Amino acid sequence: MDNEDRIISYIHSLEGKNSEVLEQIEKEARACEVPIIRKEMESFLRVMLYTKRPKKVLELGTAVGYSAILMSECLSEDSKIVTIENYDKRIPIARENIKRAGKEEVIELLEGDALEIMPTLQEESFDFVFMDAAKAQYINFLPHVLRLMKKGGILITDNVLQDGDLIESKFVVRRRDRTIHKRMREFLKAVKNHPDLETTIVPIGDGIEMSVKMK
Numbered sequence: 001m002d003n004e005d006r007i008i009s010y011i012h013s014l015e016g017k018n019s020e021v022l023e024q025i026e027k028e029a030r031a032c033e034v035p036i037i038r039k040e041m042e043s044f045l046r047v048m049l050y051t052k053r054p055k056k057v058l059e060l061g062t063a064v065g066y067s068a069i070l071m072s073e074c075l076s077e078d079s080k081i082v083t084i085e086n087y088d089k090r091i092p093i094a095r096e097n098i099k100r101a102g103k104e105e106v107i108e109l110l111e112g113d114a115l116e117i118m119p120t121l122q123e124e125s126f127d128f129v130f131m132d133a134a135k136a137q138y139i140n141f142l143p144h145v146l147r148l149m150k151k152g153g154i155l156i157t158d159n160v161l162q163d164g165d166l167i168e169s170k171f172v173v174r175r176r177d178r179t180i181h182k183r184m185r186e187f188l189k190a191v192k193n194h195p196d197l198e199t200t201i202v203p204i205g206d207g208i209e210m211s212v213k214m215k
Contacts, residue, residue: 012039019073021101025066034090036066037132040205041158045130048210049074052154054128058121059083060114060141061133065094068109069101071130081107082121084114084133118144126150132158136180139187146196149213155197160188161207 017023029036037045049071055078059068062085072081085091091111098107110117114133118141127150131138138157145155191199191211199211 008040015039015043018042018070019101021097022066022070022073025064025069025097025100029064029066034064036063037070037158038205041208042070044202044204044208045071045156046074048154048156049128052128054126054154055079056126057081057128057130058126058145058148060129060131060145061085062094062109063087063090063132065097065101065107065109067130067132068094068107069097069103072101072103072106075106079106082110082126083107084110084112084117086111086113086133115140115144118148121148123147124150127153129153129155130158131155135159136183139183139190142187142190146194146213151213151215153213155191155209155211155213157187157191157209159206160184160201160209161203 018026026036045067053076055076057071057075057079059071059081060083062068062083065083068081068083072079075081083094085094088111091109094109098104098109115137124147126148129145129149131141131145133141149155188201188209191197191209192201194211196213196215197211198214199209202208202210
């Protein structure tokens, strides 16, 4: 185990337990090999949500509802989360988990392609956006996300460093991953250079992108 792994293990050892329902959903997700957010991202999200106190959150990529439920536990009672999922096999599981958590009034799950759903949503209505969906689509999601974000809104994107592949030459990356590699680089370049955004990339977990909409 190298120093980086030891540091991660130490940080994980400091984490407290989640709510009972989240602990159960996490256990089930790992048993079925469903990817959920890492502990580092959980902590980062909590701190940002408690700092920002958003009233309306947009999530792209519900999976089994784990991150939406976690975020809902950090919000005030009058807040709302709209989460979008396109993978039909996970949608009923997510709905059941949201029901188990008693969050049906807080979390609205929309079924379908985010690129088709986002144009139907009200402009500048979200003050917090969390993207953890199809990585190759982040660059295509960005214009819609910016339209939907309020001034001062925060965008957080997970898995932007692709387990270190992002810094490699495209010829080193597996052929099947080259499209993701190319588009993720395009996405990070776009958010770092966008005139309406102030962006930082945080190298924790699998890489976190965080932007604030300035204009």
